[in-house]
Structure formats: C-alpha cells, structure tokens
Amino acid sequence: MTIRIDQQSCDGxxxxxxACPYGxxxxxxxxxxxxxxxxxxxTCLDAxxxxxxxxxxxxxxxxxxxxxxxxxxxxxxxxxxxxxxSLELLGKARxxxxxxxxxxxxxxxxxxxxxxxxxxxxxxxxxxHLVEHPALxxxxxxxxxxxxxxxxxxxxxxxxxxxxxxxxxxxxPRLARRLGLGLTADCTGLEIDAQERILRQTRPAFGGNVxxxxxxxxxxxxxxxxxxxxxxxLPPEPGRQGRLLRHNVHIPSQDLRTTLLKTIQVPRSxxxxxxxxxxxxxxxxxxxxxxxxxxxxxxxxxxxxLGGTRVAYESGWIPHERQIGQTGVTVRPDLYVAxxxxxxxxxxxxxxxxxxxxxxxxxxxxPIFDVADFALVGDFSKIVPAVISAAQEA
Amino acid sequence: MRIFVLVKQVPDSTEIKxxxxxxxxxxxxxxxxxxxxxxxxxQAAVELAxxxxxxxxxxxxxxxxxxxxxxxxxxxxxxxKAVLLTDExxxxxxxxxxxxxxxxxxxxxxxxxxxxxxxxxxxxxTAQIGPQVAEALGxxxxxxxxxxxxxxxxxxxxxxxxxxxxxxCLPLPALVTVVAELNVPGHPRLDLLLLACQDRAPIEIxxxxxxGFKAQEVGLAGSLTEVVETFSPKSARETEFLEGSPAEMAxxxxxxxxxxxxxxKGGLE
Numbered sequence: 192m193t194i195r196i197d198q199q200s201c202d203g204x205x206x207x208x209x210a211c212p213y214g215x216x217x218x219x220x221x222x223x224x225x226x227x228x229x230x231x232x233x234t235c236l237d238a239x240x241x242x243x244x245x246x247x248x249x250x251x252x253x254x255x256x257x258x259x260x261x262x263x264x265x266x267x268x269x270x271x272x273x274x275x276x277s278l279e280l281l282g283k284a285r286x287x288x289x290x291x292x293x294x295x296x297x298x299x300x301x302x303x304x305x306x307x308x309x310x311x312x313x314x315x316x317x318x319x320h321l322v323e324h325p326a327l328x329x330x331x332x333x334x335x336x337x338x339x340x341x342x343x344x345x346x347x348x349x350x351x352x353x354x355x356x357x358x359x360x361x362x363x364p365r366l367a368r369r370l371g372l373g374l375t376a377d378c379t380g381l382e383i384d385a386q387e388r389i390l391r392q393t394r395p396a397f398g399g400n401v402x403x404x405x406x407x408x409x410x411x412x413x414x415x416x417x418x419x420x421x422x423x424x425l426p427p428e429p430g431r432q433g434r435l436l437r438h439n440v441h442i443p444s445q446d447l448r449t450t451l452l453k454t455i456q457v458p459r460s461x462x463x464x465x466x467x468x469x470x471x472x473x474x475x476x477x478x479x480x481x482x483x484x485x486x487x488x489x490x491x492x493x494x495x496x497l498g499g500t501r502v503a504y505e506s507g508w509i510p511h512e513r514q515i516g517q518t519g520v521t522v523r524p525d526l527y528v529a530x531x532x533x534x535x536x537x538x539x540x541x542x543x544x545x546x547x548x549x550x551x552x553x554x555x556x557x558p559i560f561d562v563a564d565f566a567l568v569g570d571f572s573k574i575v576p577a578v579i580s581a582a583q584e585a
Numbered sequence: 586m587r588i589f590v591l592v593k594q595v596p597d598s599t600e601i602k603x604x605x606x607x608x609x610x611x612x613x614x615x616x617x618x619x620x621x622x623x624x625x626x627x628q629a630a631v632e633l634a635x636x637x638x639x640x641x642x643x644x645x646x647x648x649x650x651x652x653x654x655x656x657x658x659x660x661x662x663x664x665x666k667a668v669l670l671t672d673e674x675x676x677x678x679x680x681x682x683x684x685x686x687x688x689x690x691x692x693x694x695x696x697x698x699x700x701x702x703x704x705x706x707x708x709x710x711t712a713q714i715g716p717q718v719a720e721a722l723g724x725x726x727x728x729x730x731x732x733x734x735x736x737x738x739x740x741x742x743x744x745x746x747x748x749x750x751x752x753x754c755l756p757l758p759a760l761v762t763v764v765a766e767l768n769v770p771g772h773p774r775l776d777l778l779l780l781a782c783q784d785r786a787p788i789e790i791x792x793x794x795x796x797g798f799k800a801q802e803v804g805l806a807g808s809l810t811e812v813v814e815t816f817s818p819k820s821a822r823e824t825e826f827l828e829g830s831p832a833e834m835a836x837x838x839x840x841x842x843x844x845x846x847x848x849x850k851g852g853l854e
Binding site for chain 2: 212230231270332336356357363368395401403406449450453567569573574576585
C-alpha cells in the first residue's frame with residue numbers, strides 16, 4: 192500500500208500528525224507532507240477531515256461470518272490444575288458474550304483432564320469442549336495445534352482468547368497461522384465494537400509508549416492473547432453446571448517427532464512482589480549497583496520490597512523475579528515508589544493499579560509523572576537520602 | 586547445515602520520550618538497533634555453523650531500506666550472507682503477512698535446516714513471527730529457548746516455561762526462538778565490518794515481485810488485522826508536583842504519605 196497527500200485539499204489542520212504513530216508526517220508551507228519515517232501503514236487515513244490522504248488500497252470485501260458464534264477460552268493447565276489466566280479470561284469472555292448475545296465456552300485439551308471441567312463451569316463457562324488424547328499429556332506444539340485446529344474448524348467460534356503464558360504464546364501464533372486467523376498479542380483491553388460487533392483489541396504498541404486498538408475483520412475466530420493478571424475472574428460458583436461436549440481428534444505420528452525429555456522445576460526464590468504492600472522500584476536512571484543499594488536502604492526504611500524495570504533486570508541490578516511490567520510481574524501495592532525510571536508503558540502496565548504512586552525522576556517530561564500522585568523532580572541520589580532521613584525521623 | 590536467522594531493526598524503545606504537551610512520541614534522534622534477542626540468535630547460529638561444519642548462516646530481515654544497517658552489523662558478527670526484504674508494498678504488515686513473506690523468502694533462497702530468531706522484538710513484543718514462520722514452513726518449533734545442543738542431526742534444547750524448564754529433542758528442520766540467557770553475543774569484528782561496508786558485501790535485496798507476491802497479498806492489504814486507533818494512555822490521577830530542596834520535597838512527601846495513612850509510627854502500617 193502507498194499513501195499520498197493531496198496538496199490541493201490539505202488545509203494543514205495537523206490532525207494527521209497526531210494520528211501518526213511513527214512521526215512520519217511534517218507540515219511544510221501549511222501543508223502536510225510525508226517524511227522518511229512514513230511507513231505507509233495507513234493509520235492516518237481516517238484522521239483527515241478533508242479526505243486529503245489517499246491510498247491505493249482498494250476496499251476489501253469482508254467475508255460472511257454469520258455461522259461463527261460463541262466466545263471461547265483456551266483452558267490452560269499448570270501443575271495438574273487450571274492456570275489462573277484461564278479463569279480470568281472466562282470472566283472477560285462472559286462480558287463479551289453478553290454484548291454479543293452468545294455463549295461462553297472453554298476448550299480443554301489434555302490426557303485424562305475431565306476432572307478440571309467442573310472448575311471451568313464454576314468460573315463462567317457455559318460449555319466445555321473436551322479433547323482427551325494420550326498425545327496431549329503435557330504440552331507439545333504440534334499435537335496441541337492439531338487438536339485445537341480440528342475442534343475450532345468444526346465448531347466455528349467467533350472469538351478465541353488465549354492466556355499469554357509461554358505455552359499460550361507458543362500455541363496461539365502456530366494455530367492462527369494454520370487456520371489463517373488474525374491474532375493480537377498481549378491485549379490489555381478487549382471490548383465489542385457497538386456498530387460492527389467485532390472485537391476491539393487494545394495493546395501497547397510502537398515502542399510501548401502508545402496504545403493501539405486493533406481489529407481483525409477478515410477472519411474468524413478473532414484471536415487474542417492476554418497476559419495473566421490483566422483480567423478479573425468472576426467469583427466462582429461451585430456446583431454450577433454446563434454442557435460438556437467431547438470431541439475426538441486424529442493426531443498423526445508426524446506430529447509426535449519432538450519429544451519431551453524432561454521437565455525441571457525452577458526453585459522459587461521466595462520473593463513475591465505481587466503480595467507486597469509497599470514497593471520501591473528503580474530503572475535506567477538509577478545507573479548502577481550503588482544506586483540500587485541506596486534504593487534498598489529506602490526500601491528497608493519503608494518496609495518495602497525492591498523491584499525494577501526491564502532495563503534494571505537486563506543490567507543485572509535486580510533478579511528477574513523482581514522485574515515489574517509487561518515482561519515481569521504485575522503488582523498492586525498500597526504504595527509504589529518509582530525512582531529513576533521513565534515509565535515506559537510496558538512498565539506502567541505492571542504497576543498502574545497501585546493505590547498511591549510516588550515518582551522521583553530528574554526529567555519533568557518523563558511519562559511516569561503522568562501516572563504519579565506525588566512527583567519529585569530532581570536528582571534521585573539527593574532526594575532519596577532526604578526521604579530516608581525524613582522517614583526515619585517521622 | 587543451512588541456517589537462517591530472522592532479525593529486526595527496532596527503535597531503542599527505552600529512549601523514547603513523550604511530548605508532555607501533545608502526548609505524542611518524540612522520535613527524533615532515537616537510535617535504531619538490532620533487536621536484542623536477535624543478537625543472541627545470530628550468535629547461536631554462528632557457533633552452531635562452526636560446530637557442525639559445511640554450514641552457512643544467512644541473516645534475513647524485512648523492513649524499510651535503512652534496515653540494511655542491521656544486516657551490515659550481522660555480517661560483521663559472522664553471518665555469511667544477508668538478505669533485505671524491502672518494498673513499500675510490505676508496509677503496514679501484521680504478523681500473518683510478515684511471517685508469510687519471511688517464509689516465502691526462505692523457500693526462495695533454497696530452504697533452511699534451522700531457523701533461529703529472538704523470542705520477540707522489543708517494539709512489538711508479540712513473539713508471533715517465530716511460530717508463524719515455523720507453521721508456514723511446516724517445521725518443528727521450540728520457543729523461549731535458553732540452551733541449544735546439536736547432536737547428530739537433531740537438536741536438544743532447553744526452554745523456559747515460566748515456572749519450569751523443559752528439555753526437548755527436536756528433529757530438523759526446525760525453528761527455534763531464543764532468550765537472552767542462551768549466550769553472550771560477540772562484538773562485531775572490525776575486519777568483517779570493513780568487508781560488510783563494501784559494495785560487494787554479500788547483501789541481497791528482494792522485493793514483493795521477486796518473491797512472486799501480488800500487491801494485495803502483502804503489507805496492510807494482505808494482513809488479517811489492522812490498527813484502527815492509536816492513543817497515548819491517559820491517567821485519571823492528578824499529579825501533585827512537590828517543589829523545593831530535596832529535604833523540603835522529602836518532608837512534603839512524608840506529610841502526604843502520613844495523611845494518606847501510609848505511614849505509621851516511623852514505619853508502614
């Protein structure tokens with residue numbers, strides 16, 4: 192696709208500049224012009240009230256998907272039980288299904304996993320599609336893709352939600368490619384578009400400082416993955432009943448060539464930031480281990496756990512279990528003290544629900560201040576010791 | 586063994602700032618780098634090629650013309666050959682479309698025994714391209730891999746599955762996506778970099794037509810998903826800036842925390 196701007200009709204209103212996620216449009220002599228950063232992605236097309244932004248893309252025909260019905264959740268397992276993300280997604284699926292006037296189903300794949308069915312009903316599933324097969328004992332990409340694809344092709348759901356665990360992020364893209372489905376990763380918001388009745392999938396994008404809402408108009412089911420901890424499960428209703436539908440699948444031997452040699456449990460460090468009431472977290476601006484030693488002192492005074500950003504983890508300043516954000520843990524403490532971290536959205540996604548947020552940063556324009564209750568602009572190496580002594584005196 | 590490495594040029598997202606007035610991204614001056622995990626994939630490819638012998642490492646990227654910079658860097662890190670897939674028609678591609686182009690290119694270039702890639706790119710974080718290319722090529726796959734051993738035409742890999750690790754035996758051909766724990770990438774070599782910057786550097790450039798694609802099959806037109814809206818996340822919080830010297834700010838903060846009942850007798854409740 193190629194974008195061009197009709198200089199005759201452009202009135203220089205700059206709305207397209209705000210719409211462009213790449214900074215690909217400039218204003219020259221009162222008219223919008225594309226610069227080298229333009230990727231011709233087409234996001235600006237609808238932003239122009241003059242209709243001055245043109246593309247060579249024709250209108251695509253949307254196929255008839257009227258036989259696709261139902262909101263499905265992939266029921267993922269962990270250590271013989273259901274992974275919490277499956278229950279969280281069932282909660283979201285109920286909300287989406289009510290908007291559509293449709294049912295919620297769970298797709299449960301495994302070997303002798305029928306005992307898990309009751310928990311899926313209790314968490315909100317109205318139907319459970321159950322596939323039991325010896326080749327599905329333990330997750331492997333190809334047998335699971337095969338089984339899921341067969342059931343989805345025959346049952347034709349409208350939406351499929353998958354937990355973005357390592358297993359879900361291994362399976363969902365494989366399955367989507369096989370069935371020719373659009374897929375949106377790591378959504379933080381899901382809602383039904385009131386007019387088109389399609390799934391609006393919102394996720395962090397473009398370097399993480401922008402949210403993008405994505406739709407898939409051209410394939411069904413619409414597939415989205417969601418990180419654990421983002422959606423809220425419904426209160427469980429034990430004893431709730433639903434329909435159990437069993438499916439037989441054929442898994443050919445060529446799908447079984449990869450073998451699982453062994454599973455190794457990683458010893459847990461005992462750190463659990465998700466239950467901490469106070470967290471002191473640092474990022475790139477803390478600069479070095481000496482800086483983190485100062486944060487540790489602050490954490491000690493406040494009775495806090497120490498955390499950090501991806502940069503802090505990758506720099507070796509904190510272990511991975513203390514990384515907060517999209518690729519780490521999601522936390523909701525009473526008090527979150529963010530020090531020397533700019534607040535990229537991947538990080539904010541992991542701490543935004545904290546009750547009080549204090550930010551200390553030398554850059555007044557840092558995005559972390561947008562989400563902070565109390566902002567302290569300045570050099571953390573001077574502010575943090577001051578806070579430590581004030582807290583000791585308090 | 587023919588090894589392909591999928592790499593992506595990404596903005597160094599940790600440097601991105603937001604204009605506090607407009608809420609737009611400030612992109613000027615943000616460096617473009619090779620996606621960090623892709624460097625680990627490249628390092629593994631070069632090591633495996635040396636171990637197995639009679640192997641080639643081809644680095645493949647799809648992107649705008651300036652993405653050639655990461656290919657030059659990859660050649661300096663020991664890749665034998667590099668291929669840039671670039672075409673205005675590719676713009677706006679989702680992972681369905683991108684994985685289709687990458688898979689077609691690998692076939693066009695003679696096919697692969699092993700494809701390596703970073704687990705995910707830091708600008709999109711989707712982790713979808715690896716498994717989707719594997720599916721398009723009908724290959725075995727392993728994601729989140731932190732250890733690779735080549736044994737007699739098969740791979741033994743260790744993958745990180747959150748709470749546990751898995752060791753898999755993977756027949757070839759296969760696609761493996763890797764995490765940073767896999768290895769320590771080497772630095773670009775100056776002698777190789779000088780060669781990579783010459784006109785006769787082994788960099789091939791292919792467009793949509795070279796791969797036999799029609800315009801409507803690639804880019805946004807060939808995608809199954811599309812971005813309908815972008816926005817800067819707005820916060821409902823009212824931010825209070827505490828002013829003064831460090832000691833004054835600290836005192837003001839402690840006062841606020843006490844008022845919010847977050848402090849109690851010198852410590853937290």
